[in-house]
Amino acid sequence: MLLIDLSVINIVINFYKPPEKNFFLRIIIDEGNLSERGGCSSGGEGSDSLLPKYDLIDKLRIAREGDAKSREDILEMYKPLIGKITSNLCQRRLEWGRDDELSIGLIAFNEAIDRYKEDCRVPFPAYARIVVRSRLTDYFRKEARHNAANLQPFFNDGEQGENPAEIAKSWDNYYQEVAARESELEILQYEKMLSNYGISFDNLVKSSPKHRDSRLAQLQAARILASDTNLMQDLLTKKKLPIQELSLIAGIHRKTLERGRKYIIATALIFYYHEDFLYLSSYVNIPGSGKGES
Numbered sequence: 001m002l003l004i005d006l007s008v009i010n011i012v013i014n015f016y017k018p019p020e021k022n023f024f025l026r027i028i029i030d031e032g033n034l035s036e037r038g039g040c041s042s043g044g045e046g047s048d049s050l051l052p053k054y055d056l057i058d059k060l061r062i063a064r065e066g067d068a069k070s071r072e073d074i075l076e077m078y079k080p081l082i083g084k085i086t087s088n089l090c091q092r093r094l095e096w097g098r099d100d101e102l103s104i105g106l107i108a109f110n111e112a113i114d115r116y117k118e119d120c121r122v123p124f125p126a127y128a129r130i131v132v133r134s135r136l137t138d139y140f141r142k143e144a145r146h147n148a149a150n151l152q153p154f155f156n157d158g159e160q161g162e163n164p165a166e167i168a169k170s171w172d173n174y175y176q177e178v179a180a181r182e183s184e185l186e187i188l189q190y191e192k193m194l195s196n197y198g199i200s201f202d203n204l205v206k207s208s209p210k211h212r213d214s215r216l217a218q219l220q221a222a223r224i225l226a227s228d229t230n231l232m233q234d235l236l237t238k239k240k241l242p243i244q245e246l247s248l249i250a251g252i253h254r255k256t257l258e259r260g261r262k263y264i265i266a267t268a269l270i271f272y273y274h275e276d277f278l279y280l281s282s283y284v285n286i287p288g289s290g291k292g293e294s
Contacts, residue, residue: 060124063113074113075106081125081275082109085132101136108135122179123282130175130182183279190280193269197239199262207262217252218260219267224250226271241265 056074063071079096086105087094094102112128120127191201209215225231225246234242241261247254257264274281 056124057118060113060116061118071110071113075110078109078125078128079106081129082106082132084275085129086136089133089136101139104135104139105132108132111135120175122175123278126179126182126278126282127175129278130178134174179279186277186279190270190277193273194266197262197265199266204262204266207260209260209263214256214260215263217256218263221246221250221252221257221260222264222267223271225264225268232268232272235265235268 059070059074063074082105083094083096083102086101090099090101096102108131109128112124112131115131116124116127122130194200194204209218225235225241228249231242231245231249234245241257241264243254243257243261246252247257250257270277270280
C-alpha cells in the first residue's frame with residue numbers, strides 16, 4: 001500500500017507535467033481539462049459560480065497587469081476561502097469587519113495574486129493558502145513579541161542587509177516544501193475518505209471508465225451529485241450512491257451509474273470538498289454549487 005501512496009503523492013507534486021499513462025490522471029480527469037498551464041478552479045465555500053481554471057489564470061494575469069476589476073473579482077470570489085483558512089488557523093470563528101486577522105488574510109491573498117507564477121506547479125488557491133498562513137504566522141509572532149501593531153511586509157526585500165535574490169530563492173524553496181507536504185497529506189486524507197466508501201486506489205483504477213463518453217457521463221453525474229445538497233447528504237450519511245434519485249435528476253441510465261459507482265463517488269467527493277482538496281481539485285473544473293466542509 002505504501003508504494004501506491006508514494007506513487008500518487010509523486011503524481012500530485014508533479015501534476016502539471018504528469019506521465020502520459022498515469023493511473024491517477026486516467027481516473028480523475030477528463031483529458032480536455034488538463035493543461036501544463038498552472039491554475040485551479042477551486043473557489044470559496046458555497047460559491048454560486050466559480051471560474052474555470054483557464055479563465056482564472058487569465059484573470060490573474062490581467063489583475064497583475066493592473067486591472068482593478070479583475071483583482072476585485074478574484075478577491076471577492078475567494079473571500080470565503082480566505083475566511084476558512086484564517087478561521088482554521090486562529091481556531092475560532094471570525095467576522096469580516098471585526099477581526100484584524102481576516103484583513104491580514106485578505107492582504108496576503110492579494111499579495112499572492114501578484115507573486116504567483118504560472119509555472120510554479122502549485123495551483124493558485126494552494127499557493128495563496130501558503131502565503132496567507134505565512135503572513136498570519138508572522139503576524140502572531142510579532143504580536144507575541146509586542147512589536148509594532150502594523151504588519152510588516154512578508155517579503156521585505158533587503159531587510160537586515162539580506163540580498164533580495166536570496167530572499168526570493170528562500171521563499172521559493174519554502175513554498176515548494178510546504179506544497180509537497182500539503183499534497184502528501186491531501187492524498188492520505190483522500191485515501192482515508194475513500195476507504196469509508198469501500199473504495200481503494202487499486203479498485204478505483206480497475207473500475208474507472210475506459211471510454212470517453214462513459215467518463216464524461218459519469219463526471220457529469222458526479223458534478224450534479226456534488227451540487228445537490230440532499231443527494232450529497234444521502235451519500236455522506238449512508239455511504240452509498242443514491243442511484244435512483246441521481247438517475248432521475250441527471251437523466252443518466254441507472255446501469256451507467258451502477259457501473260461508474262466508484263468513479264462517481266470518488267470524483268464527487270473532490271468536487272464537494274474542493275476547499276480541502278486544493279491540489280486534487282486542480283485536475284478538474286469544480287461545479288459552482290459544491291460546498292466544501294471542514
